[in-house]
Amino acid sequence: xxxxxxxxxGEVIQSDGTVxxxxxxxxxxxxxxxxxxxxHLTDLANRSHFHRRFNENIKLAYREEKRLALMIFDLDRFKxxxxxxxxxxxxxxxQEVASILLKHSRETDVVARIGGDEFAVLVVHPESRxxxxxxxxxxxxxxxxxxxxxxxxxxxxxxxxxxxxPDDSNDDEKLFHMSDLALYEAKRQGRNxxxxxxxxxxx
Numbered sequence: 001x002x003x004x005x006x007x008x009x010g011e012v013i014q015s016d017g018t019v020x021x022x023x024x025x026x027x028x029x030x031x032x033x034x035x036x037x038x039x040h041l042t043d044l045a046n047r048s049h050f051h052r053r054f055n056e057n058i059k060l061a062y063r064e065e066k067r068l069a070l071m072i073f074d075l076d077r078f079k080x081x082x083x084x085x086x087x088x089x090x091x092x093x094x095q096e097v098a099s100i101l102l103k104h105s106r107e108t109d110v111v112a113r114i115g116g117d118e119f120a121v122l123v124v125h126p127e128s129r130x131x132x133x134x135x136x137x138x139x140x141x142x143x144x145x146x147x148x149x150x151x152x153x154x155x156x157x158x159x160x161x162x163x164x165x166p167d168d169s170n171d172d173e174k175l176f177h178m179s180d181l182a183l184y185e186a187k188r189q190g191r192n193x194x195x196x197x198x199x200x201x202x203x
Contacts, residue, residue: 039113041091042098050112054122054172057110061125061165068165069123069132072179073101073139076157076191078117085152092149093156104139120179129164129196136160136194144192157192159183168197 037049045053054070061068075097082090094117101111101119110122126132143158161183163175178197186195 042095042113044098044102044119045110045112047112047114050110050114050120050122051172053110057122057124058165058170058172062170066125067167069126070163070165070175070179071121071123071132071136072114072161072176072183073097073119073121074159074183074187075117075143076159076187078156081154081156085150085154089150089152089154093147093154096147096149097143097158100139100142104135104142132162132164133194136162140192140194159186159191160194161186161197162194163197 037045039046057068060066075093078090078093081093094113097117097119098111098113101121105111105121106124108124110120110124112120114120123132123135126135140158140160143156146153146155148154161179161181163169163178163182165175168178169175178201181201182195182197185201186193189195
């Protein structure tokens with residue numbers, strides 16, 4: 001609150017009041033906003049924020065007549081890691097996987113942990129289907145390498161399901177469904193591989 005004192009001509013000659021520093025409040029608000037959008041373990045986008053960014057990018061891609069690729073990832077042989085070595089080791093492995101996904105993504109892409117040992121990457125404006133496939137192969141190759149996590153040598157794999165906008169659909173929920181079907185097919189084919197959505201997978 002500020003109180004002004006005026007002279008006979010109506011000019012302000014003195015102001016008394018208090019100044020409130022809202023820096024801390026702004027920092028706290030930003031921290032709350034960050035927590036609402038990110039996965040607490042990996043600091044990647046969480047599922048709800050990923051869906052929001054996905055919708056935004058679909059609208060942008062529609063206007064610019066560009067393509068998107070939705071890649072859904074599921075770790076292979078992750079449960080035995082948790083059962084044998086405990087959740088702390090499992091969590092550290094998930095953080096390692098998150099760093100690998102970020103390494104093979106661009107700043108314009110959206111990387112998220114969408115639950116458990118399941119991740120997603122939205123590849124924004126990929127150059128070609130072959131380019132998407134090369135990204136998948138590089139990720140599979142690096143994650144398949146033995147890793148030393150908290151003194152334990154671990155070997156896991158990753159299965160990937162991929163759908164394309166607008167080739168497969170222009171709806172985000174349908175694209176998630178299609179990528180999930182492709183992911184199940186990758187697991188059916190022996191795991192630690194990638195699969196693109198095809199209409200035949202619906203049957």
